Amino acid sequence: MFNTTEVYIVAHSLVSGGRHYEKGLKELFAEAFLKVLDQVGNSNLGAVYVANAFSEVLQDQSVLGAFLSDYVGLRRTPAIRIESGDGSSGVAILEAYNMVKAGVYDCVAVVGVEKMHDVTSIKLNKALATITDYEYEGFFGITPAAQAAMAMREYMLKYGYDYEDLASWPIKMHERGSKNPYAYMRKQATLKDVLESEVIADPLRLYDAAPAVDGSAAVVLCNKPLRSDAVVRIDGIGIGAYGTYMGQRDTLTELLSVKDAVNMALGMAHSSIGDVNLVEVHDTYSILGILALESMGFVRPGETPRLLSTGALDAGNKLVVNASGGLKSMGFPGGASGMYEIVSMVMELTNQKPFDSLGNAGLGVVQDMAGFDLVSTAIVLRRVT
Amino acid sequence: MVEQKLSVPRYWRRTPQYYRLEGVQCVKCGRVYYPPRAVCECGSREFKPYPLPSTGKLLNFTVLYSVPAEFEKMKPLIIGIVDLGGVRVIGQIVDCMNPEKLNPGMEVEVVFRTVKMDGTYGLINYGYKFRPIENC
Numbered sequence: 001m002f003n004t005t006e007v008y009i010v011a012h013s014l015v016s017g018g019r020h021y022e023k024g025l026k027e028l029f030a031e032a033f034l035k036v037l038d039q040v041g042n043s044n045l046g047a048v049y050v051a052n053a054f055s056e057v058l059q060d061q062s063v064l065g066a067f068l069s070d071y072v073g074l075r076r077t078p079a080i081r082i083e084s085g086d087g088s089s090g091v092a093i094l095e096a097y098n099m100v101k102a103g104v105y106d107c108v109a110v111v112g113v114e115k116m117h118d119v120t121s122i123k124l125n126k127a128l129a130t131i132t133d134y135e136y137e138g139f140f141g142i143t144p145a146a147q148a149a150m151a152m153r154e155y156m157l158k159y160g161y162d163y164e165d166l167a168s169w170p171i172k173m174h175e176r177g178s179k180n181p182y183a184y185m186r187k188q189a190t191l192k193d194v195l196e197s198e199v200i201a202d203p204l205r206l207y208d209a210a211p212a213v214d215g216s217a218a219v220v221l222c223n224k225p226l227r228s229d230a231v232v233r234i235d236g237i238g239i240g241a242y243g244t245y246m247g248q249r250d251t252l253t254e255l256l257s258v259k260d261a262v263n264m265a266l267g268m269a270h271s272s273i274g275d276v277n278l279v280e281v282h283d284t285y286s287i288l289g290i291l292a293l294e295s296m297g298f299v300r301p302g303e304t305p306r307l308l309s310t311g312a313l314d315a316g317n318k319l320v321v322n323a324s325g326g327l328k329s330m331g332f333p334g335g336a337s338g339m340y341e342i343v344s345m346v347m348e349l350t351n352q353k354p355f356d357s358l359g360n361a362g363l364g365v366v367q368d369m370a371g372f373d374l375v376s377t378a379i380v381l382r383r384v385t
Numbered sequence: 386m387v388e389q390k391l392s393v394p395r396y397w398r399r400t401p402q403y404y405r406l407e408g409v410q411c412v413k414c415g416r417v418y419y420p421p422r423a424v425c426e427c428g429s430r431e432f433k434p435y436p437l438p439s440t441g442k443l444l445n446f447t448v449l450y451s452v453p454a455e456f457e458k459m460k461p462l463i464i465g466i467v468d469l470g471g472v473r474v475i476g477q478i479v480d481c482m483n484p485e486k487l488n489p490g491m492e493v494e495v496v497f498r499t500v501k502m503d504g505t506y507g508l509i510n511y512g513y514k515f516r517p518i519e520n521c
Contacts, residue, residue: 121451122452122453122454122457123454125451125452125453125454126453126454126455128453129453133420135399135402135420136402136420136475137475138453139403139500139501139510139512140464140475140476140477140500140512140514141449141452141453141455141456141459141462141464141477141500142449142464142475142476143449143451143452143453145449145451146447146449146462146464149447149449149464150445150446150447150464150466153445153446153447154445157489198450199448199450200449200450200451201447201448201449201450201451201464202447202448202484203447204447245419245420245475246466246473246475247419247466247472247473247474247475248418248473249473252445
């Protein structure tokens with residue numbers, strides 16, 4: 001059978017990242033999910049996909065989907081939890097997309113939810129270390145921050161940058177975040193703030209790291225749009241992988257899983273890099289945002305810090321990078337972070353506040369990634385009306 | 386009874402790696418892997434043990450101040466990527482009081498150290514770490 005079903009994002013919502021001590025996973029999930037449920041009215045949700053990375057480690061909870069869906073009254077709706085580390089959201093979208101595309105369900109919800117602040121920061125570090133190869137990396141104390149730091153050092157040496165040059169990423173992201181009411185970090189940052197911030201893993205500083213937050217964000221995917229204006233369609237979706245152990249990589253300055261994912265997604269969308277107006281990258285650390293942009297081919301290798309500081313990737317240009325302020329501003333809610341990127345991109349494409357000045361951008365790419373170049377996804381979204 | 390945080394079998398089965406840095410070499414094409422794997426890039430599934438050399442070169446490093454819970458008392462950790470006869474291994478760099486003296490290309494040797502321990506009376510996990518040959 002020849003299947004031509006299209007997949008649309010018909011509803012979206014997010015709970016701003018923060019320290020939501022009064023809310024558990026269930027309450028956070030309900031808050032984001034019920035908002036999209038209200039937007040789609042009587043649409044029959046065939047299933048719920050839950051993107052979450054750490055519920056076993058942080059909340060002692062497995063089979064998370066079942067407990068969350070029952071809480072919102074969906075006792076008989078299957079809820080499938082997708083775990084792919086901090087890249088869980090992109091994979092959840094991919095799985096949900098496939099079910100709608102294949103005609104199994106007319107509509108499905110995808111909800112990312114994570115509570116990072118149920119434990120102390122040293123315990124959170126332990127949870128984050130599970131994103132590494134635990135037997136050969138995490139066992140020895142290696143964390144994602146250490147991996148990113150070494151990539152940053154290699155990048156700086158390779159392209160002759162000083163730390164100050166790379167500070168353009170956090171400064172730009174804070175600037176964008178200061179104008180985004182959904183952001184967690186809503187104040188501007190100066191070069192002095194960045195340079196004086198605590199060193200996490202030399203040369204990486206506190207300002208290079210997206211701040212851990214509790215959060216939840218949701219979308220509903222359907223096989224037809226529910227309204228006639230500001231319709232966003234998923235035109236392509238891709239996934240890539242590139243090995244695991246850090247020692248097996250020839251270079252730390254190219255993310256090959258990201259490259260494969262975006263090529264697959266753009267191919268499916270019959271589009272090329274040059275057609276894309278907006279991109280949201282997974283900047284858990286500044287350097288990973290930079291490498292993602294360059295690995296996808298949006299920016300020539302080594303050019304990102306320079307282009308950022310000249311404003312060439314700001315609103316009003318051919319390509320706008322992380323109009324939301326990225327995870328640096330939105331916060332890093334573990335496995336839910338990709339959902340924040342998706343929801344931001346939907347708002348950007350449909351010119352919702354605070355993105356009403358982005359103009360008629362038609363095509364956006366969202367990039368999500370687990371760990372250091374382990375598994376990545378890229379999603380091409382198009383505004384069709 | 387003391388709460389056991391470290392698992393005995395999980396650690397014990399990896400002692401060839403943790404104690405001797407034992408990688409594997411493909412019997413067909415000669416490629417060497419660390420950590421060991423089941424299938425070679427050439428498609429072969431036949432490997433023999435291949436202990437890595439005990440000296441090598443530092444390729445990249447970072448001084449990590451924000452560490453997982455069990456390393457809290459040892460912080461900061463120096464984490465580095467080391468080339469041991471063409472195979473890259475990531476691990477801790479020790480016996481270096483002045484990390485600013487570290488440089489890519491520096492000679493390092495493999496040393497056997499405590500990695501983590503389960504309180505005062507519990508299990509101790511040992512493993513390889515790397516030490517700069519010249520004073521650091």
